[in-house]
Amino acid sequence: MIDFKKFEKYSRPGPRYTSYPTAPEFSEEFTQDDLKAYYKNQSDDRSISIYIHMPFCRSACYFCGCNTIFTSKEEKKVGYITYLKKELNILKNHLNTNREVTQMHFGGGTPTFFSPEQLEDVINSVKEVFPNFALDAEVSCEVDPRFFKKEHMDVLKAGGCNRLSFGVQDLDEQVQKTIHRIQPFELTQNVIKIARDAGIHSVNTDLIYGLPHQTKKSFRKTLEKMITLDTDRFAVFNYAHVPWLMKTMRKFDETTFPKPEEKLEMLKDTIDFFTSNGYKMVGMDHFAKPEDELFKAIEKGELHRNFQGYTTKGGADLIGIGLTSIGNGVDYYAQNFKDIPTYEAALDNGDLPVFKGYRLSDDDQLRQFVIMELMSNFALNITRVEEQFNVNFKEYFADSLEALREFVEADLVEITDSNIQVSQTGAMLIRNICMPFDAYLNKIPEDKRRFSKTI
DSSP states (O other): OOOGGGGGGGOOBOOOOSSSSOGGGOBTTSOHHHHHHHHHHSOTTSEEEEEEEEOEESSOOTTOOSOOEEOOOHHHHHHHHHHHHHHHHHHHHHSOTTSOEEEEEEEESOGGGSOHHHHHHHHHHHHHHSOOEEEEEEEEEEEOGGGOOHHHHHHHHHTTOOEEEEEEEOOOHHHHHHHTOOOOHHHHHHHHHHHHHTTOOEEEEEEEESOTTOOHHHHHHHHHHHGGGOOSEEEEEEOOOOTTTOGGGGGSOGGGSOOHHHHHHHHHHHHHHHHHTTOEEETTTEEEOTTSHHHHHHHHTOOEEETTEEESOOSEEEEEESTTOEEEETTEEEEEOSSHHHHHHHHHTTOOOEEEEEEOOHHHHHHHHHHHHHHHHSEEEHHHHHHHHTOOHHHHTHHHHHHTHHHHHTTSEEEOSSEEEEOTTGGGGHHHHHGGGOTTGGGSOGGGOOSOBOO
């Protein structure tokens, strides 16, 4: 029996590690000239992953931490597509867009808040500039079931889409009302049927634990209903409460949040529920069926993590397109402008709309590898790290290993001469276990860290 009360001490501000270094380290000293230089020097042998940000939503979901714009004006969406096309044409001048594309993802916002015709226009425009899609390319789209119909599915399928991710979060009526997202179970059921009827064989649903008024019992009811839909993957995220960044989160009464030990109990119950129903825990917040490629990747130790979460498509340069989008290569990150006027002005001037970025040092790349391996596979092959980066691991990371001692003593981590292995219970604290390897985080006093809490 796990004493979750004792785990409260691990509830600290910490990154989710969709990147390392994390976004607060990005700097405006990184300019479009830096990105152009990286594009020029990228190997033609490296494949490309494309992320397209579609920022608009009709109304706010109060829990959401994404970069979104709320509108009901059709002309805003039309104008945005015009500028996406401008960005694509400028990219063509600086990047070899004939390289193989192994992944394309539409995120938001609400991509399907755009009309089917508008989505088709965007897909066709991307494929005109990036014509070389791999036969097994993963093409995916985030979907709000409240804004999805068969015509959207027809367009996405014709554009090569083979994976959909449906946002659900929670089915409890009180929770839905509080988070400002009324979405009956039957609605989700209907849109998943549309996807299955279209031949989509990889369907994910997103859930969130830690929302206002949630309890272990109420969330269990959500899980029991959702599993009847037989989706291939579930992503079950820890709600990230960052009201200093997202004004809508200030609407919540913080006394209605489940306490840290309750959240851990909810996570433990979620893990037990899915694993007892044939799913495998993948990374820190995903569950997949044994036949799913995520499951196969973790068995081979080939799971990767990027800004879209967990993926099997590693070794690609990520090209971020659209407002706020982030791209990265072997040794850089680059993020587009976050507001429409500045984004449009850059493109009108013929510039890449680069807001800020980061150049990775050798130390950054080493720590990035270590953190991403732990985040993805709950294990690290020390021998491989030493061979790949030409370091003595235990000397290089002496401070990190000392900081991990409390996790070792709690039987959450096992460290040998050749491996670091995180236990099943330790996986629930994987962000905490990665934090000792973060050279930047450890320079910031804990009360100054502007991240959501790990629990």
